[in-house]
Amino acid sequence: MPNETAVRAELLEWLDANWDPELSLLEWRRRLAASGWATPAWPTRWGGRALPAAEAAVVTEALADFGAVGPPEGVGMSLAAPTLLEHGNDELNARFLPPTVTGEISWCQLFSEPGAGSDLAGLTTTAELVDGEWSVRGQKVWNTSAHHADYGLLVARTDWDVPKHRGLTYFVLPMRQPGVEVRPLRQANGHASFNEVFLTDARIPAGDIVGETGGGWTVALATLAHERRTPIASMPYAGHAGRVWREALEEATHLRAPYKWYPQRAGRVDLLVPHALTAGRAHDPIVRQELARAITLAWVTRWTAERAAAARKLGKPPGPEGSLAKLGSSNVARAAARAHATIAQGRAMLAGDDGPFDGTIAEVLLSVPAVSIAGGTDEIQRNIIAERVLGLPRDPTVDTTVPFRDVLKNRS
Numbered sequence: 001m002p003n004e005t006a007v008r009a010e011l012l013e014w015l016d017a018n019w020d021p022e023l024s025l026l027e028w029r030r031r032l033a034a035s036g037w038a039t040p041a042w043p044t045r046w047g048g049r050a051l052p053a054a055e056a057a058v059v060t061e062a063l064a065d066f067g068a069v070g071p072p073e074g075v076g077m078s079l080a081a082p083t084l085l086e087h088g089n090d091e092l093n094a095r096f097l098p099p100t101v102t103g104e105i106s107w108c109q110l111f112s113e114p115g116a117g118s119d120l121a122g123l124t125t126t127a128e129l130v131d132g133e134w135s136v137r138g139q140k141v142w143n144t145s146a147h148h149a150d151y152g153l154l155v156a157r158t159d160w161d162v163p164k165h166r167g168l169t170y171f172v173l174p175m176r177q178p179g180v181e182v183r184p185l186r187q188a189n190g191h192a193s194f195n196e197v198f199l200t201d202a203r204i205p206a207g208d209i210v211g212e213t214g215g216g217w218t219v220a221l222a223t224l225a226h227e228r229r230t231p232i233a234s235m236p237y238a239g240h241a242g243r244v245w246r247e248a249l250e251e252a253t254h255l256r257a258p259y260k261w262y263p264q265r266a267g268r269v270d271l272l273v274p275h276a277l278t279a280g281r282a283h284d285p286i287v288r289q290e291l292a293r294a295i296t297l298a299w300v301t302r303w304t305a306e307r308a309a310a311a312r313k314l315g316k317p318p319g320p321e322g323s324l325a326k327l328g329s330s331n332v333a334r335a336a337a338r339a340h341a342t343i344a345q346g347r348a349m350l351a352g353d354d355g356p357f358d359g360t361i362a363e364v365l366l367s368v369p370a371v372s373i374a375g376g377t378d379e380i381q382r383n384i385i386a387e388r389v390l391g392l393p394r395d396p397t398v399d400t401t402v403p404f405r406d407v408l409k410n411r412s
């Protein structure tokens with residue numbers, strides 16, 4: 001029997017014996033985690049089954065097909081856990097991985113600052129050891145879900161006397177403490193998914209460092225690699241009954257609230273043809289040209305992403321497809337927004353019930369620019385492709401060899 005079939009059969013046998021929809025969500029997730037099926041690709045010492053990517057993917061599919069709840073969505077499983085697995089020490093992993101898998105704790109990413117986004121290594125939030133604890137001062141911004149996170153993945157400067165990339169340390173910051181103030185930011189599209197986070201003598205236990213003191217840049221790159229690679233998972237919640245599903249739906253509604261507009265930011269390619277038909281513009285040659293352009297780009301980008309996923313499944317190292325995927329999604333979103341605007345013309349700007357598709361098209365136009373910024377801008381992605389894929393010379397820099405203290409920065 002091929003391995004993937006055997007894995008599916010073993011999981012189904014386990015589910016038959018263990019799935020109970022009347023357990024609480026926490027009881028079920030603890031049972032699933034203890035069996036290793038919650039995190040099949042993780043090493044066995046951290047509660048996984050060390051399965052190769054292709055077999056782990058079968059587990060995710062089989063859990064959904066059977067109708068059983070999996071691990072939680074969000075930054076915890078997509079960014080915090082993989083970063084801890086690669087760089088966390090045993091004590092940190094033992095403390096933070098299990099409650100992340102069960103959903104008992106949630107996370108946010110505290111990287112960007114008002115003066116440091118693309119140039120993340122130029123960040124100025126500072127952590128100092130004071131009375132045996134780290135004390136953190138500074139400001140972060142654009143922090144998705146920080147308003148309901150228990151812990152933050154924080155990069156802060158611990159040494160100003162070495163070049164910028166070498167003076168950073170990666171911390172696990174407890175969010176619920178007096179030194180952490182989270183202020184939501186209201187976006188043009190009406191949603192509030194991000195926050196500003198002000199850190200005023202926020203405290204972190206001395207040992208809660210991921211990687212080494214001064215080694216934060218390497219760890220931050222690991223998180224960013226996962227961010228650019230991982231789509232937001234979405235479990236299908238409809239059509240299930242039982243306490244586990246009720247509680248999972250409540251959890252997902254809460255966790256997904258900041259991401260409600262993400263389908264719109266991707267351009268709603270699925271609405272292009274229905275939009276042209278309902279607007280009576282499907283015969284307009286300009287509209288047809290824009291639709292063909294956007295839909296062709298969407299298909300090509302999907303095939304590229306599928307090639308990258310297939311290579312990953314086979315255990316191959318990330319190739320150029322991975323670097324192209326993020327830029328591809330920006331191009332698709334922009335082309336789709338342009339096509340929607342061509343169809344709706346002035347009406348595209350009407351928000352709410354008055355606008356086409358109850359304002360969804362207006363939300364597309366306002367949300368699409370975010371794809372070109374989140375997780376690294378299009379320009380930065382082009383630099384990465386130029387330097388790492390095409391082998392072109394690196395951008396000239398003047399600030400990577402001198403102590404960060406001596407670098408000119410926009411800081412009063």
Ligand SMILES: Cc1cc2nc3c(=O)[nH]c(=O)nc-3n(C[C@H](O)[C@H](O)[C@H](O)COP(=O)(O)OP(=O)(O)OC[C@H]3O[C@@H](n4cnc5c(N)ncnc54)[C@H](O)[C@@H]3O)c2cc1C
Binds near residue numbers: 110375377
């Ligand atoms: C939807 C969304 C979610 C986000 N979530 C989070 C989060 O949870 N946590 C977090 O920490 N951050 C988050 N961010 C922030 C995001 O990572 C930053 O916005 C992004 O890295 C860009 O930084 P910036 O906004 O400071 O722009 P800047 O870095 O100031 O860039 C401004 C412009 O200059 C260009 N530019 C800069 N440097 C170069 C260069 N070397 N070459 C060519 N062009 C350049 C950029 O491409 C851009 O067009 C989120 C952003 C968005 C939109």
